[in-house]
Amino acid sequence: MADDVRPRLVRTLSGAGGVRLALREAGDPSSPPIVLLHGWAASALSWADQLEDDALTARYRLIAADLRGHGESATPDDGYDDPAVWAGDVAALLEYAGRPAVLVGWSYGGLVVTDYLRVCGTAGVAGIVLVGAITEIGRGLPGGAVGPVMARIMRPALSEDPAVAVPALTTLAERMTAEPGTAEQVRRRLADSLRVPARVRAALFRRTAASGDVLAAVDVPVLVVHGDADEIISVAAGEYAAGKIPGARRRWFTGVGHMPLAERAAEFNDDLRAFAGSVMDH
Known part of the structure; x- marks a missing residue:
């Protein structure tokens, strides 16, 4: 990969x-x-x-953001329960992109995408890909259905006590994929989780948002991707989104867990490249 297209960190957005x-x-x-x-x-x-991925980066400009409270991004005290805040963050990213973009949300990122749709509609969006995603949050809402592993570890994973949270987050890191990850992959996932303060981990779930009407109003092409062996987010959440969004395409990965983007990276990248080409290469 040429030096000028290698991933690079930008800290000023x-x-x-x-x-x-x-x-x-x-x-x-x-x-x-x-x-x-x-x-x-x-x-x-x-x-x-x-x-x-050389094939993806040869044709597209990939912009992968750390959500607020995560990674290298700042960690404000509040705003994690406000759709307008998440929408504002996505709007900033789309403005930075400079032209209509394919917006991809994995897991909770799907809820962030939905928050943008809730507030801004599809302005600046050429297409949407939801990957193992939730589009709703709150007790009993089908677009937020979690799998058995997430249901079991969620409460301890939100704890301020490391002795309680770390084992739960380790389980989460290990069970992200149906096939066991390498020690380095699991370590990196766990490190990412531990970098997020417990107050932020908890705040992200301290909200309720139904999204049926929001999804039904989507007017750009959408691809819904899910692993049928996902133990973190139930495949029912993907089915819900695909059923609500007009004309949504489905892509289920057989025997794959919560991270088709990593567990079946080559196939996922082919699908992403093909979808992006169908909506942006004109």
């Missing part, structure tokens, strides 16, 4: 309220943009297999 958002970027800045939003207690490094 201002999100909602002036909060500093960090991002990693790869590809030619003049290429059509793909904006990548990671999940709860993760970071932009979750997208390493995309940022380092």
Whole structure:
């Protein structure tokens, strides 16, 4: 990969309220943009297999942001329960992209995408990819259905006590994929989780948002991706989103867990490249 398209860290982008958002970027800045939003207690490094993919970066500009409170981004005291704040962060990323982008949300990142749609509609969005994503949050809401592992570890994972939280977060890191990750992959996922303060990990779940009407109003192409062996976010959440969004395409990965972007990176990247081409290469 040429030096000028290697992933590089940018620390100066201002999100909602002036909060500093960090991002990693790869590809030619003049290429059509793909904006990548990671999940709860993760970071932009979750997208390493995309940022380092020569075929993707040869055709597209990849912009992978650390959500507020995560990774290299700032950690404000509040705003994590406010759709307008998340929408403002995404709006800043889309403005930075400079032209309509494919917006990709993995896991909790799907809820952030939905918050943007709730507040701003599809302005600046050429297409959407939801990956193992939730689009709702709150007890009994089908678009937020979690899998058995997340249901078991959620409460301890929010604890301020490291003796309680670390084992739960370790389990989460280990069970992100159906096939066991390498020791380095698990260590990196755990490190990302531990970098997020417990107060932020908890605040992200301290909200309720139904999204049926928001999803039904989407007027750009959408691809819904889910692993059928996902133990973190139930495949039912993906089915819900795909059923609500007009014309949504489905791509289920057989025998794959919560991270098709890592567990089946080559196939996922092919799908992402094909989808982006269908909506942006004109």
